[in-house]
Amino acid sequence: MAFATVLEAPPRRRPVVRRRNGYLPPPPPPTGGGDGPERDPEPRRPFLDNARLATLFLIGGEIMFFGGLVVAFFVLRIAAPVWPPPDQPRLPVGVTGVNTLVLLSSSVLMIGAVRALARKQPGEVVRRLAWAGALGLVFLAVQGYEWARLVGFGLTVSSGAYGATFYTLIGVHGVHVLGALVWLAVVLMHAALGRYADGPTAGLRACAIYWHFIVALWPILYVAVYLL
């Protein structure tokens, strides 16, 4: 049988060399741009739902945004003869370090919330989300308090590159934390209303991804602005 197949002459194509427009068609299958000969279209199954995919791309854009700021910061910092300028107040490294841990632990809670979602424990989801949000709020509050103190010590946006970079970078991150908190609040509300129990969970998962991004950004800024 197999032998016969080998001996069988290759199937003859219809001689379809119709000349049109003075253009000789390429040997079939004609690829007017396409995937080659396989022809049975099948429904596609996306590897990630829309919400999470979009969040990943949002993060891509955000990275470029923060990239611009951080690179600009380093340009000014490296060009400065002494950094920090001797007559300016020092930044609160210790308090902010603890605050960093606060923010990081909110991310851990977020992971917990998504796990609870997978285990179908709606109550646990709400509790962990609420705690994550609360820690985010604590972070913001401490940041705000420290800002107020720094302003009191005389470090303002107009105190040269030092003040300008500090307030811009940290402030922009703070605004993002605030934005993420609003998103988190919406998700928390949905969770409390039981929307994720039966419906699609992509909203919560997308929010979690964004939250992790905002949290992960912070240690980088902390090291760049406070420690280096």
Next chain:
Amino acid sequence: MKQNPKRRAGHTGHHELGFVRTYIFSQDHKMIARQFLFMGLFMMIIGGLLALIVRWQLAWPETAVPGLGGILKETNGILEPSTYNMAFTMHATIMIFFVVMPILAGCFGNFCIPLMLGARDMAFPFLNMLSFWTTFTAGLIMLSGFFVPGGHAAAGWTSYAPLSAVPEYTGVNWGQNLWCISLFVMGVGSMMGSINYITTVINMRAPGMKLFRMPLVVWSLFITAILLLLALPVLTSGVAMLLFDRTLGTSWFKPSGGGEPLLWQHLFWYFGHPEVYILILPAMGIASEILPVFCRKPIFGYHAMAFSMIAIAFLSWVVYGHHMFVSGMNPALGMSFMVTTMIIAVPSAIKTFNWLGTLWGGRITFKVPMLNALAFVSMFVIGGLSGIFMASTPVDIYIQDTYFIVAHIHYVVFGGSIFGAFAAIYYWFPKLFGRMTNPFLGHLHFWPTFLFFNLTFFPMHIIGVGGQMRRIYNPMQYEFLQHQQHWNVFITYSALLLGLSQIPFVINFFWSLFAGQKAPMNPWNATTLEWSAPSPPHLNWGARIPTVYRGPYEYSSPESQEDFLPQWQQPSVAAPAERRRH
């Protein structure tokens, strides 16, 4: 498709939507596309008038500009240097951010992506609506700058610091601030749009629509969206810093406080070069779409076209330094930017040769969209070639900041993007509005536009090499420029005629909108999916989304009795069975 029933129901509910939800806060991608189109065309009028004001001043310096007497009362219509600076700054800003981007990326991105991929709508219709209204707000903010005391921004569309960072330098206060705010808002809006486009392309394709069966215009819009997503945030961060410098007293770009003026240039051009590809890539896609239709041939080198666009997207990040050859740069760095810039011309050349290969031996019909697409190809070649001149540092040191650059810009942006936009408008008008445009008026628009475009911008190469700097108030102030002033006069006459040549377009557009001949479903006998939907599409398709069986450019295919084989047409049963034996 993963179209869940609830979503579908929401869509069929469209009939009952009121006026506001249908025409204003619409979430329908086709309506949003039309909104972007109208916004872009309206802004084009303003940008065009500003250009004519600039031209008047260059040809007949310090004479009253006709029609401006009522606005510039103190000077009786004569431009002052500050007003002149404002005019060219706002001309470029409006044209780039509020004409080309809304029309090409905004309108045709919205229109083509779902329709050509076989999706009912964008991945996030609400976000899509928000994106338009954010951009619209940005446009309003930008226009409001004309009415604040001190006038609008006047530091060039590139807004180099410290000129732009210190209000006292230009005497402009709120104008420049509004410029920053507007671009910031626009950045947010375009981010929403680009995320939406990317997600739609990745997740919402119809069954059978593989990545390499996507029409090239969708490829180009996809890559444009990626560039938008990654490039605009850099500008957004830059304008935020600039705004803080101006309003809060930070010193990012002000040397007095330890800032670095050159930093602005790096941020701006790191965005700026990808930006010019954002302006041109959709037009490239449009040309790749239209040429095969009107010469009834498959596109030449489909994969090469897609990959060269990907290559452009990668390379556009590493060439930005060619805008800064004379800004003070390590010579080794300048050298590397020179090399990368020359390399980026290679994928552009690949595309050009593929367009020529598509035309070669085709049965070309010179319909209006085709003429505009051909104009795109030929003008882009001229603009690309002058780009190569400027890419080489020794030459650029001489011609940088001259009218040669202005000629280059306009050959790529007007000759490229705007002709591409015209081609797209004529080509998709039947699908956008359900009516055909008038071919006579179309020709009456195209031919004078093409002629006067060249008469306007080609001589700029000559005066540029002759030494005329860009952005100067009065060329007659320089003795070495006086002998070529006749060119400036000539250019201004051509520019005025170029402006007049747009009148047939406006008439054609509105006349066809209301009284044009009703468009059939597939007026151009094209193969891509949007032509399988009724004109104008409602809910895109009826009950079933089309299935895709082949690539997008099967023209004159031997498999079909007609000379085209649409993507949605089921293959005859015999042919594939035979083929599967291989």
